Amino acid sequence: MKNLFVLSLLALASASTTALADDMPTFKLLMKGGRFHPETLEVPAATRFRLEVTNAGPGATEFESLELKKELVLAPGVTRNLVFFPMKPGTYKFFDDFHPETGQGRIVAR
Incomplete structure (x- = not known):
């Protein structure tokens, strides 16, 4: 009976x-x-x-943000997800270490 209760709680949480x-x-x-x-x-x-x-290029890429403490390396053809907690309004930079000259972006929270 106890196991059934624990399984029910796990299912509800999931x-x-x-x-x-x-x-x-x-x-x-x-x-x-x-x-x-x-x-x-x-x-x-x-x-x-x-x-x-999504990395649609022929080589490895990276999404990295020091401000947001996020890093994700992607092989060619791979799609992955990152979850971000609520942000204060502002601009947060991100970059690609594999392409430092061109791989620059930003997230603007409004």
């Missing part, structure tokens, strides 16, 4: 987490030719959101 993730706004970022597309992402301030990052 379902509520999935529901929260599905309600999160998603923004798409494409990495190709050593550049981010778009270079500027506008997101709502004070809102948790998902960033879907």
